[in-house]
Amino acid sequence: MTATPRCAIVPPYLLVRLARLDDPRFAAAAEAARRSLLRDVPLRELRAAAHPPPRTFRAGTARERGRIDRAVWDATGLERLPGRLLARSEGWPATADPAVNEAYDGLGETHSLFWTRFRRDSIDDRGMPLEASVHYGRKYDNAFWDGERMVFGDGDGQVFNRFTRSLTVIGHELTHGVTQHTANLAYEGQSGAVNESLSDVFGSLVEQHAAGQGTAEASWLIGEGLFTDQVQGLALRSMRAPGTAYNDDVLGKDPQPDSMAGYIDTEDDNGGVHLNSGIPNRAFYLVAEALGGNAWEAPGQIWYDTLTGGNLRRGVDFAGFARATQAAAATRFGAESREHTAVASAWHEVGLGQSLVAGAAAE
Amino acid sequence: MKVSVSRSGGIAGIRVTWEVQVDEQPDARSWRELLDALPWDETEESAPEPDRYVYRIRCAPHEVVLPEPQVAGPWKDLVDRVRAVNEGR
Ligand SMILES: [Zn+2]
Numbered sequence: 012m013t014a015t016p017r018c019a020i021v022p023p024y025l026l027v028r029l030a031r032l033d034d035p036r037f038a039a040a041a042e043a044a045r046r047s048l049l050r051d052v053p054l055r056e057l058r059a060a061a062h063p064p065p066r067t068f069r070a071g072t073a074r075e076r077g078r079i080d081r082a083v084w085d086a087t088g089l090e091r092l093p094g095r096l097l098a099r100s101e102g103w104p105a106t107a108d109p110a111v112n113e114a115y116d117g118l119g120e121t122h123s124l125f126w127t128r129f130r131r132d133s134i135d136d137r138g139m140p141l142e143a144s145v146h147y148g149r150k151y152d153n154a155f156w157d158g159e160r161m162v163f164g165d166g167d168g169q170v171f172n173r174f175t176r177s178l179t180v181i182g183h184e185l186t187h188g189v190t191q192h193t194a195n196l197a198y199e200g201q202s203g204a205v206n207e208s209l210s211d212v213f214g215s216l217v218e219q220h221a222a223g224q225g226t227a228e229a230s231w232l233i234g235e236g237l238f239t240d241q242v243q244g245l246a247l248r249s250m251r252a253p254g255t256a257y258n259d260d261v262l263g264k265d266p267q268p269d270s271m272a273g274y275i276d277t278e279d280d281n282g283g284v285h286l287n288s289g290i291p292n293r294a295f296y297l298v299a300e301a302l303g304g305n306a307w308e309a310p311g312q313i314w315y316d317t318l319t320g321g322n323l324r325r326g327v328d329f330a331g332f333a334r335a336t337q338a339a340a341a342t343r344f345g346a347e348s349r350e351h352t353a354v355a356s357a358w359h360e361v362g363l364g365q366s367l368v369a370g371a372a373a374e
Numbered sequence: 375m376k377v378s379v380s381r382s383g384g385i386a387g388i389r390v391t392w393e394v395q396v397d398e399q400p401d402a403r404s405w406r407e408l409l410d411a412l413p414w415d416e417t418e419e420s421a422p423e424p425d426r427y428v429y430r431i432r433c434a435p436h437e438v439v440l441p442e443p444q445v446a447g448p449w450k451d452l453v454d455r456v457r458a459v460n461e462g463r
Pocket residue numbers: 183187207210385424425
């Protein structure tokens with residue numbers, strides 16, 4: 012067994028500076044420093060090192076809006092956060108670990124959607140550093156948002172692959188952060204399902220925006236590629252056709268309803284937040300289908316305005332959310348505009364509210 | 375005596391249920407000790423966190439619903455043990 016240099020006498024700030032070097036001449040030193048950061052360094056110092064102030068920063072001057080600041084941590088199979096190893100921080104080159112790189116790139120794509128399309132400066136709109144932890148737990152079949160960062164398991168290898176594989180899942184988790192910092196919807200019952208749906212909507216938009224896909228080309232799948240090929244299924248959910256993402260002899264069939272007629276009353280899953288989200292998911296898809304083009308444009312803008320407009324109650328129900336999207340559409344595009352009409356029709360089709368189109372209004 | 379663990383939620387929203395017939399276990403006595411020692415009536419309400427699992431643990435006459443962060447200590451021992459029996463480990 013080769014002894015790893017402990018670097019115990021090297022002060023942490025220097026270790027971190029070494030670890031951040033991307034000059035190939037210092038590659039070995041940087042790698043050794045990175046490895047030694049596994050041990051002994053107080054978390055507070057590592058965190059400060061993960062997000063150093065930008066070089067252009069001067070006391071008294073405002074930071075530059077829209078500037079991304081990422082850190083990906085390696086939880087090394089433990090269930091402690093953020094993790095033992097700072098695996099990649101802003102500006103570091105790619106590593107040999109695909110989970111680290113996927114998380115880093117996914118943070119970038121998510122930041123890019125929110126900043127370039129909606130002028131949102133990170134999760135809190137104040138440049139909050141974006142953090143991810145990968146390799147959480149052993150064979151952990153999940154990804155979640157812990158209130159500060161997104162966390163990814165490796166999957167068990169039989170049903171699930173690693174959870175960083177899907178850009179929609181990365182966008183989904185970070186959107187939970189955006190929701191927390193804006194409407195802060197209660198994560199149970201219908202407001203919880205709206206919270207879930209918003210994460211699916213923007214998660215899907217992150218992927219579409221990154222791939223340059225319009226509504227017609229996009230898969231509208233959430234978590235494509237997460238299932239191993241032993242599973243009969245494409246993804247965790249389908250926004251275009253909720254209830255059709257998988258049908259497997261072990262996992263059963265995708266239980267998502269696609270309209271209020273199939274609404275599921277359950278005490279599990281905080282009141283079915285991952286089940287009933289199919290209903291608002293499909294409403295969003297129907298708006299995008301009606302308007303055509305890129306879903307991150309008018310449809311995404313309307314949903315973003317709704318989320319951030321300050322008019323959603325924490326415990327809003329589906330009907331209240333539907334009304335709020337219509338109000339947002341009317342505000343931005345005009346009452347009875349094409350966009351406003353598309354939103355009203357979409358909700359009508361999933362069993363919520365009245366269409367603006369004459370003749371379809373009787374419910 | 376039967377103990378069941380039902381896990382729902384997670385980003386996938388897939389529910390999984392594991393059950394163990396305690397009396398059929400070779401170490402039935404240690405199962406009963408573990409079950410008797412659980413703090414069934416001491417669970418606290420806490421705000422749900424996005425995409426974390428929710429565990430429903432039943433062993434008549436007891437039933438608790440625990441968010442994943444609260445599945446620690448003896449609860450985690452129980453869940454791991456129930457899963458291990460079901461997964462043939
Ligand atoms: Zn979620």
